[in-house]
Amino acid sequence: MKMNRRNFIKAAAAGSSWFLTLNQLKGSELLPAAKAAPAGANLSRVEARYYDRLPDREIKCRLCPRFCQLGDKERGFCGVRENQDGKYYTLVYGQAASYNIDPVEKKPLFHFLPGAMAFSIATAGCNVACKFCQNWEISQMRPEQVKSHPLPPEVAAETAASYNCPVVAYTYSEPVVFYEYMYDTSLQARKKGLRNAVITNGFINPEPLAELIKAVEAIKIDLKAFNQDFYTNYVRGELKPVLESIKQIARSKVWLEIVYLVIPTLNDKPEEIRQMARWLAAEIGPDYPLHFSRFQPMYLIKNLPPTPVSTLERLRDIALQEGLHYVYLGNTPGHPGENTYCPNCGQPVIERYGYTIKKINMSGNKCRHCQQVIPGVWS
Amino acid sequence: MNKSRVVIIRSQSAWAAKGRPDPASMLRIFRKGLEVLTGSSLAEDGLRQIFHPGENIGLKISTIGRGAISTYPETAVTLGLWLAKTFGREDKIIIWDRTNEELKDAGYKLSRSAGSLKILGTDTPGIGYGPEPVVNRSVASLFSKIQAELIEASISLALLKDHGLAGITGGLKNYFGAIHNPNKYHDSNCNPYIADLFEIDLIRKKHRLTILDALRVQYHRGPSYHPQWNDQSNKLVFGLDPVAVDTVGWKLVEDLRAKKGLPSLPEERRQPAYLKTAEDLGLGQSRLENIEIIEEEV
Numbered sequence: 001m002k003m004n005r006r007n008f009i010k011a012a013a014a015g016s017s018w019f020l021t022l023n024q025l026k027g028s029e030l031l032p033a034a035k036a037a038p039a040g041a042n043l044s045r046v047e048a049r050y051y052d053r054l055p056d057r058e059i060k061c062r063l064c065p066r067f068c069q070l071g072d073k074e075r076g077f078c079g080v081r082e083n084q085d086g087k088y089y090t091l092v093y094g095q096a097a098s099y100n101i102d103p104v105e106k107k108p109l110f111h112f113l114p115g116a117m118a119f120s121i122a123t124a125g126c127n128v129a130c131k132f133c134q135n136w137e138i139s140q141m142r143p144e145q146v147k148s149h150p151l152p153p154e155v156a157a158e159t160a161a162s163y164n165c166p167v168v169a170y171t172y173s174e175p176v177v178f179y180e181y182m183y184d185t186s187l188q189a190r191k192k193g194l195r196n197a198v199i200t201n202g203f204i205n206p207e208p209l210a211e212l213i214k215a216v217e218a219i220k221i222d223l224k225a226f227n228q229d230f231y232t233n234y235v236r237g238e239l240k241p242v243l244e245s246i247k248q249i250a251r252s253k254v255w256l257e258i259v260y261l262v263i264p265t266l267n268d269k270p271e272e273i274r275q276m277a278r279w280l281a282a283e284i285g286p287d288y289p290l291h292f293s294r295f296q297p298m299y300l301i302k303n304l305p306p307t308p309v310s311t312l313e314r315l316r317d318i319a320l321q322e323g324l325h326y327v328y329l330g331n332t333p334g335h336p337g338e339n340t341y342c343p344n345c346g347q348p349v350i351e352r353y354g355y356t357i358k359k360i361n362m363s364g365n366k367c368r369h370c371q372q373v374i375p376g377v378w379s
Numbered sequence: 380m381n382k383s384r385v386v387i388i389r390s391q392s393a394w395a396a397k398g399r400p401d402p403a404s405m406l407r408i409f410r411k412g413l414e415v416l417t418g419s420s421l422a423e424d425g426l427r428q429i430f431h432p433g434e435n436i437g438l439k440i441s442t443i444g445r446g447a448i449s450t451y452p453e454t455a456v457t458l459g460l461w462l463a464k465t466f467g468r469e470d471k472i473i474i475w476d477r478t479n480e481e482l483k484d485a486g487y488k489l490s491r492s493a494g495s496l497k498i499l500g501t502d503t504p505g506i507g508y509g510p511e512p513v514v515n516r517s518v519a520s521l522f523s524k525i526q527a528e529l530i531e532a533s534i535s536l537a538l539l540k541d542h543g544l545a546g547i548t549g550g551l552k553n554y555f556g557a558i559h560n561p562n563k564y565h566d567s568n569c570n571p572y573i574a575d576l577f578e579i580d581l582i583r584k585k586h587r588l589t590i591l592d593a594l595r596v597q598y599h600r601g602p603s604y605h606p607q608w609n610d611q612s613n614k615l616v617f618g619l620d621p622v623a624v625d626t627v628g629w630k631l632v633e634d635l636r637a638k639k640g641l642p643s644l645p646e647e648r649r650q651p652a653y654l655k656t657a658e659d660l661g662l663g664q665s666r667l668e669n670i671e672i673i674e675e676e677v
Contacts, residue, residue: 056600058543071543071603073443079562129563131519144478144502145559236563300512300519 057086080125092123111376119160122172157188171199202245250284277322293330344372383620437530447604449485520558541601546651550589622663
């Protein structure tokens with residue numbers, strides 16, 4: 001049985017215990033009549049938002065904290081936004097390099113419509129360059145270098161609706177770099193009663209983030225580490241703007257979850273995790289979920305082992321000790337750390353196995369056992 | 380220490396009608412450049428000192444500026460045909476850059492025909508980039524299969540330009556066009572990325588010759604084309620030491636900037652520091668006192 005919103009509510013009301021069958025569909029199965037264009041065939045030419053025109057046909061991008069200043073024919077760090085004769089264009093508007101149907105748990109979002117399916121889309125490009133990127137084959141590419149599929153905003157929303165996906169997710173690569181496409185698709189999705197979830201590194205400037213917050217319902221931020229050195233050496237980004245984004249989102253009505261990929265020896269120092277947990281508790285409060293995710297060797301970091309589960313457990317304990325209420329483990333199917341526990345009575349309120357919901361013990365937005373309100377978007 | 384030799388050849392007759400380079404003049408400049416650079420009385424002997432018979436030779440040109448500011452076809456094709464004539468096979472010479480569209484916009488006629496000069500972009504169907512990133516220090520990139528697989532020897536036939544981030548762009552930075560993600564390597568004046576990239580065996584071990592196209596030099600506000608800061612310098616610059624050639628290129632840009640009353644690149648805080656980094660990596664000489672500059676006219 002698919003877990004849609006109705007089923008979720010029904011299950012919550014019944015307190016039933018059942019497994020979902022996750023019907024993950026890959027992009028090629030979603031739009032059978034359409035063919036992916038070969039690499040290089042599709043480049044959009046839609047004027048970008050958030051840039052300043054400068055003298056001599058130069059521009060300055062204001063979308064992310066890099067503030068790329070570019071001459072004619074040059075592209076930003078992201079590789080998908082180009083100055084053409086003094087005007088700045090996004091080259092990936094409506095050009096999906098990847099689209100799939102995933103459970104929201106895969107994002108991961110654990111307090112946002114559990115069990116819902118998310119029509120998930122991505123374009124080429126990213127505004128950082130993580131050495132451990134799991135989607136580098138699209139994120140670290142320019143749009144000419146990947147196969148893409150024309151998927152305009154209205155078609156994306158229509159496709160999501162036609163597959164009964166209550167959520168459209170902007171994910172896989174880095175949606176900040178396809179901001180215009182994401183934003184317009186969000187509006188189209190809303191018209192159809194769908195929700196929007198953004199899976200991002202949070203490396204975006206306050207002004208575009210403020211606009212984005214008005215158009216979406218959930219944002220998951222990958223907090224890569226809690227020190228600038230890691231951001232410099234392994235991400236090619238900056239920590240401070242990401243922390244500012246986290247605070248900005250927490251001040252809004254958009255649901256926020258944070259993921260921290262734990263990489264052995266690189267960002268797994270207990271004292272740093274304690275500092276991070278303290279910062280989160282102090283700045284945004286204890287109720288936003290924090291996921292510690294298990295690293296698998298890939299891309300440019302193949303010389304380190306997968307994160308020991310014991311490390312994840314230790315870091316989770318630290319975050320809980322520091323007062324965070326919802327701390328999860330990721331990429332550890334079957335681990336009790338995947339479950340949601342009521343911070344009041346300690347009983348499991350949502351039991352999971354990987355991306356699958358096993359059991360829900362909630363009544364509406366409350367713990368079935370003690371009536372404690374569990375924060376999130378549940379219906 | 381032996382100084383690195385860099386040869387500048389000037390020609391007042393470099394141009395034909397309509398502001399295009401004159402192929403016959405180009406050939407004279409190439410021949411003179413190779414003679415002086417190698418000390419050979421016959422330019423073809425100079426080429427034979429640098430390249431071996433039967434090698435596939437790549438001419439990495441710069442066409443990102445498309446029709447406005449790119450390596451002229453008259454220059455690249457003349458060099459390609461001369462190489463082909465010297466070594467006996469046209470189809471062993473590949474004139475190439477990132478994309479076919481940019482090549483076409485810059486005036487090149489694409490060609491993959493057997494027996495003739497090859498002119499093509501990395502995005503040609505069946506070519507593309509290698510599947511796995513090549514990593515060296517700060518750089519991790521997929522390499523164009525043209526650079527990685529199709530050629531054994533390389534000439535960087537680069538435009539000399541001012542560059543808003545790197546300071547100048549010349550023969551070293553030209554190889555940004557051999558990788559899939561140059562946009563990731565423009566931080567901090569492209570330093571150390573340009574040097575780190577060149578150090579990779581796929582470039583360093585194949586690179587044999589740099590020729591800077593300074594027929595017209597964009598000495599300010601580059602790398603884009605701005606006619607008010609574009610000087611008709613009528614020069615090509617030759618060198619076997621890739622760092623030394625670019626160092627001389629930097630000097631040419633600074634000379635033009637000084638002549639026009641513009642601040643120097645260090646004053647604009649965009650000194651091409653990657654040249655010193657390249658020297659530190661053992662790739663060549665970045666100090667003028669270690670470079671023998673010979674300037675001649677044809």
